[in-house]
Amino acid sequence: MTVRAEPFVVNLGPQHPSTHGVFRLRLTLDGERIIDADMVMGYLHRSMEKLAEERTYTQNIPFTDRTDYLAAMTGNLAYVIAVEQLCGIEPPERAQWLRTIMCELQRIASHCMAVGIFANDCGAWQTPVMHMLRDREKVLDLFEMACGARLTLNYMRIGGVSRDVPPEFMPAARKLIKELPKKLNEYEDLLLENEIIVERSRGIGVLTPEQAMANSVSGPMLRASGVAWDIRKADPYAAYDKVDFDIAVGVHGDVYDRFVVRLAEMRQSVKILEQTLDLIPDGPVHAQLPTATVQPIDQPVAPLAIRPPVGEAYGRIESPRGELGFYLVSDGSPAPFRFHIRSPSYINLTPLKLMSVGGTVADAIVILGSVDIIVGEVDR
Amino acid sequence: MIRLAEWYDFRDLGNTVGSLLDQIRDWGAPDWVPYVVSGLIGVVAILLWTVLSVLAFIWIERRVVGLMQNRIGPNRVGPNGLLQPVADALKLLFKEPITTREADRILFWLAPIVVFVPTIVVFAVIPFGERMVLADLNVGVLFLIAVGSLNTIAIFMAGWSSNNKYALIGAMRTIAMLISYELIQVLVLLAAVLFVGSMRLGDIVAWQAGYGVWLLFLQPLGLLGYIVSGAVEMNRSPTDIAEAESEIVAGYHTEYGGIKFGFFYQAEYLAGFAIAAVIVTLYMGGWTLWGVEDWVPGWLIFLAKLYGVFFIYIWSRGTLPRLRIDQLMAFAWKFLLPLSLVNVIIIGGEKLLWQEAELSSGEALPLFAVVNWAVAVVLIVGWAWVLGHQRPERVAHRAVLTQEVGAIHFGEPAPTV
C-alpha cells in the first residue's frame, strides 16, 4: 500500500515572482513531487516574424533588440550577420572588433542577470542579484556611451556598427575589465561554494550530452552537459578567430554546472575583452553597401536601403543564452520574405519537462532559472 | 536576591510598578485591584514595546539589508526614511481588506488574529528584568514550546481558508517543518532545563548570574539547535520555505492584504523577537551581564542582547539562499535530532557527575565547557562527514576549460574549487 496525495495542478505564472516574465508553467503535483509539467507561452507574443515582413531590412534591427532584451547586442549582431550573408557584405575590420567587444560586454551583463536571478530563485533574498546588477549597470554605462541607449541598443548595422565609440569609451572599458575579475572572485566566493546552493542545485535537472543534443539545447546549458560547443569557437564570427579564449564546460549537466559555466564564461569574456581592447585597429566602422539596385525616384540614394538578391541565409551566433539564429528568405524586395528567429530561450525550454518531472516545486523553479529564459525571446 | 529599592530605581522597572501597587494597597483597595493593575501595566508595556520594536526593526532591517545589498533602502519618508514603517502601517490600515470569494470566510478572518496571540503571549513569561516579568510560570520553558506550537494551527488556518494552492502548499510546508523542529526545540530546551534544574525562566537567569557563566558556553549544541529551529519557526531565510517567494509566491499569506497581512507581518517579527528573547534568556544570561546590571538597567542589557541576536537573523536573511523542504527536514531528523539527543545524554551525565562527585562549581563548569565545546565540534564535523558532506558529488567545483570544439567532457572529474 502506498499513501498518495491527491494529484493537483499548480499554475506557476503567468504572474509569478520567478517565471522571469509572463511565462506559465502548469505543474501537476503529487504532494510536492512533479508528475507532469506543461508550458504555456505566448503572453508576450508580439508577432515579430510577421511584422518584420512589412519592414525593410534596416528597419527590422530594432525588433531584434526587443526579443532578448537583456542581450540586445547579440540579437542585433545575429540579425545583421544573417543579412550580410544574404547580401555578401563584409564589414570593415574595426567594426568586427567593436562587435566582439560589445557582444562580450553584453555577455557579462546578461550572465550577471542570469546568475543573480538564479541565486534569487534559490531563495537568496535579493543580495546576489543586487550585487550583480551593480556590475551590469557599469556595462550598461559603456553601452550608453557607445550608442546612447542602455537596454534596447540598436547598435549594429548591416555592414558594420552605427557609429564608432567615443574616445572615452576605451579607457572606461579598460577600467571596468580591470575591476571585474575582483568582482567575479567575490561572486565565486559568495555563491560557488555556498553549501545551500550546492545542495539545491547539484544533481537537479540533469541532462546527459545525448539528451541535450537531441533536444537542441544550446549555449551554457549544452556546455554544462559536457559538450564543448561554442559557435564563437566552432564557427568564428566577428573577431573571435583572432582572440584566445577557452570554452567553459561542465561535467555533470546539472543546474549547478550551468551556473558554474556561466560564471566561468564571464571570466572568459573578461579575457576576450582584455585582448580586444589592445588589438582593436583603427579604421572605418561601416562598409559601403551595394546600394546600386536601389534607386528611389525623387530622392538621393538611401544608403541603408538594401535589396538583397533572391536567396536565403541562416546566420547564427553564440548569444548568452545559446545559438541565436536568423533564417532570412529574400525575394528581392526591400523587406524579408520570411524572417525567422531561432531563439535559444524558446528551444532550450524543450527538455523542461524531462528535467523537472520527479523533482519538487522548488526544483522546478531552480531548473527554470537555470535555463535562463527571456520571455521576450521565447514568445517573440 | 530581590533588591528592595525605591520607586525611582529604574534599573528594574518592576520597582516602580511595585511601589505603585503598594500605594494602591495603602489606599485600601481590595486585593484584586493591584493584581489586575499589575497585569494591565505588564500587558500594555509589552504591547507598546513590541509595536515600537517592530516598527523600528522594519526600518533597521530594510536599511541594513539595503547596505548588504549595496543599495540605500527607504530614505524618503521622514529623516533617513525613519517614518517609512509608519507610512507602511498606515497604508496597510487603509487598504481594502479583500476576502477572496471562494475563501472560508470565518477562518480567513480568524487566522491573522490567532497567529498574533501566541507570538505575543510568549513575552508574558520572559524576564525583562529581575522583577519585570508578567507571569513567572513554574513551567515557563514548557509554556514557550506549547505556545509556539499553536502558531502552526493559525498558519494552517490561513493557508487552508485562502483556498489557494500556493497558500495550501505553504501551510503544509509550515506544518511539516514546525512539527519536526518542535522536537528539536524540546530536546535542546530539555538539556538546558536538566542542567539548571528549573523550568522557571527567572531561575535559569538567576542560575547563570549566580555561577557567572552563560549556558551558551556550556551547551553549544543546544544553542545551535535552538538558533536553527528558531529560524524555522520565524520563517526567515534560509528556512523561509513556507513563504518561499520564488516558489509559492508568499505561501500561506498569499491571499492576504491590508491590515490582515499586516498582522502576519507583525507576528513574524514578534516571533523573531520571541526566539531572540528565549535565546538571550536561556543561553546568554538574560538581563544580567556579570555585574554590569548593577549600574546599567537590566532591561536595557536584555534588549541590547535581544536586538543583537535578532540582527544575526537579519544578517542570515541578507546572505543565505533557501533550503528545499526535504533538505530542511533531513537536516532536522538526520542531523540535529541525533545531535540533540547526544547533547541531552551528555548534559545529563555531567549533571550527575557534578552532583555525585561533589565537584565545586569552579572545577566542574570550566571542565564541562571545554568538554562540551570539544564534543560539539567533533560531533558536528564527524556527523557531517558520516552523512557524506564531503562526498565527491556534493563538492563544489569549477568548469573545465577546453579549446577543443565538439569534445564531450561529461562525467569527467572536474577541477575543484
Add this chain to the structure above:
Amino acid sequence: MLSNGLSVTKIITGLDIAHRIEQMFPAAVEDALPEAATVTPAQLLDACSFLRDDPELKFEFLSSLTAVDRLEYFEVVYHLTSIRLNQMTAIKVKTTGRENPRVPSVTPIWPGANLQEREAYDLMGIVFVGHPDLRRVFLWDGFDGWPLRKDYLIGPGGRFPGLERFPGESPEPLGGRG
C-alpha cells in the same frame, strides 16, 4: 582551418547532401540547390535518421526548424548541425499545395523538434504527422487562421501584406513578388 589553427564549421551544401541521401534512398531527393536539398515527405524520416546516424554526417543537433510560405506551397526547412564533426547542412520538405499541408514529424529523431514544430503549426498551420503534442503554442486554442501565412488578412484588392518597394520608389517592379 584558419591560419591560426581554428576550425570553422564545414558547410555541406545542399548538392552534396542530396548526393549522400540519394546513395541511400534513390527516390528521396526531390530537388537540390546549393542552399538545401529538398527531400520527399514520404522519405523524410528515413533520410533524417540516416543524416543523424551516418558516422560521416552525425547531424545529431537540429539547429532550427521553420516553415516558409512559398505562395504555391509550404516548405519546412531543417538546419542541422553536427557538433562532433563541426559541420552543418540544411534540408527542406515541400508540401503539396496550400490546402491541408502535412509533413511527417521529426520528433522521433530529434526531440528538440517538439517545440519548433508546434511553433510552425501554430503560426503557419502545417500539420506534423506523428507529433506527440501538436497544439497551439503562442496563440490561444481556437484562434482563427494561421498568421504567418501570406494570405492571412489579405489587404484590399487582394494585396498580400508585405513591403514590395521602398516608400517613394518607382512603381515599376524590380523583381520580387510585386
Add this chain to the structure above:
Amino acid sequence: MDDTGTVVAFYMLSALTIVSALGVVVVRNLIHAVVFLILSFVGVAGLYITLSADFVAVTQVLIYAGAVSVLILFAIVLTPTGDRGNQETFLRLPALLLALLVAFTLGYVAIDTDWAISDREGFQQTASTIGEALLDKYVLPFEIASVLLLVAMMGAIVLVRPDSAMEGE
C-alpha cells in the same frame, strides 16, 4: 477573591469547552470541526490551570492542541476525499444513544459519589512530582505505554511504507 475568580473561570472555561465540543460534532466542515476541537483542548487546559496543575495544562496545549490536532489536520488534507465534510450517516442515531448513555453514566457517578476534599497543600512543583511518580511508583505502566506507542508507530510505518521500498531493500 481567589474563590470567586476560580469559580468564574471554571464556568467560563467549562462553557467554552462544552460549546466547542458540541461544535466539533455539529459543524459540517471538517476543518472547522478541528478548529473547534483545538478550542476545546485549550478550554480543558484552562480547567487544569484552575486546578493548579500547570504542568498538565501546558502539556495539554503542547500535545493536544499543538501536535495531535495538527496530525488530524494533516490527515484531512492528505486524504483525497477530505474536503467532503461531515456527512449524514446511518450511525447518527446509535452514536447519539451511546453518547447519551456515557453522559448519563458520568453524570450519575459524579452526582452520586461522595467527593472527599483533600486537606493537603497544592503542589509547588507539579512537574518534578509527576516525574518522580512516573519514573518511580508507576514506572511499569509508563514503560508499557512507551512500548505500546513504539509498536504502534512501527506498525504505522510498516503499513504506509511504499511497496517499492520493500522490494528495493
